[in-house]
Amino acid sequence: MKLTGEQLRTFEEEGYLFLPECFSRTAAAYLLEQAQKIYGLDRKEVWRESSGVARTAFAAHRYNEGFRRLGAHPRLIEPIEQILGEQVYMHQYKVNAKAAFDGAVWQWHQDYGTWQRDDAMPEPRAMNIAVFLEDVTAVNGPLMFIPRSHKSGVLQAGHDLETTSYPLWTLDRETVSRLADEGGVVAPLGPAGSVLLFHGNLVHASPPNISPYNRTIVYLSLCAVSNHIRQFKREEWIAHRDFDPIIPLSDDCLDALLAEEGYRQPT
Template identity: 65%
Template sequence: MKLTSEQKGRFADEGYIFLPDVFTADEVAVMRGEVPRIFAQRRPENVRERTGDVVRTAFATHTYDPTFAALARHPRMVEPVIDLLGGPAYIHQFKINAKAAFDGDQWQWHQDYGTWSNDDDMPGPHAMNVAVFLDDVTEFNGALMFIPRSHKLGVLEAGHDLQTTSYPLWTIDNDTIRRLVGEGGLVAPKGKAGSVLMFHGNLVHASPGNLSPFDRTIVYVSLNRVDNAIRRFKRPEWIAHRDFRPIEPLPDDCLLTLSKAA
């Protein structure tokens, strides 16, 4: 999949692009069908909400599940990122974030590169996120919130929040967020399952809790340029990967072919 010059310009200016209908209903069904089995497993990669026995994040599913291994190398995801990053990329992090109906907790205001820099010693912000919607994302079930153009401000001062949720983040204080929203506004891209969001590693973002009766499951793949590999290995490998080999895309029909073979 090739991005247009307009889409690339929007990414450079706003820090994100939203692409509807990247994956078909059949492809989404294949991926969503794997999620209950993955979440049912008792393994360290499955981080649960602090308030109960509900999975918050399933890390590194591409390392043991064939369906998500295929998604990690899907050309509709990988090729646009390589184009935007300007060189070959590897998977820095792969996770399924589940905001379960009624139980999904918030994600505080942060920049992903802030965590990658502080925790993993990633040299520069030459990494970005791809979010693949496995459920419809609406105003009710915890849509991501972005502050447009905040990626142009570089790495902002942040504190290490170890208390708010079950997963630690380097988070940005409320006064800074108030100022940034006053300058850049606030958006919450929403859309059908199969849609894709691509956003810069320095874009300031967050998401509220999910009090609705609708699940909100999103796959996040963080891709880093190969020449920007991390230099600190204090986090588990299933959170910050050590395999720096460039991704080799699979055929475009890999998700459906895999399903038929199974």
């Protein structure tokens, strides 16, 4: 799947691009069922909130066939190759849960800030692509972006090891307020199957989910092969060491899996 010239310009200017309904609701429902099975596993890759509910599952593409195929889907890989101008490898893969009532905050941060500080990734030639497995609404903890904040480079951050179960390099209130005064704050909303691309330096966060509705999103962190990490202090299933380029599968790879398993979306 190739992006249009207008889409490329929007991404370059705003730092993100929203592609509603990129995947079918049936494919999203299947992957959501797979995510819920993974959250029930006793694996070191599954991190939990203080309440015990799942927060994120790392490297799901290595132990689940549906997520493996999603991680090599051409609708996800080809646009990033187009933007970065070369083949990409999987730096990180996670399935984030924002559980009803108990989903905790993700503080304001830049992803590349973490990749640079913790993994010694040379340049911000890496980015995230997110797939909604459930409808993302105004009430269930949507992602919030500060448009055009990716143009500010890597911002000063503090290492927060206490607020949540996941350590993060977070931005202070003054920095976030200044950037928001300049670019505003947006929260892309849409149905299950929608996709978000966003720059590694785009400032973003998500609020706690105190609604009775879950919100689950898959994140592929894709990095240009030439820009692979140089430092290996994090677990390999968090910051991958396999720098081989991803070879995209066929466009119907997920549909074929659903057909093989005779999957029908619950009504």
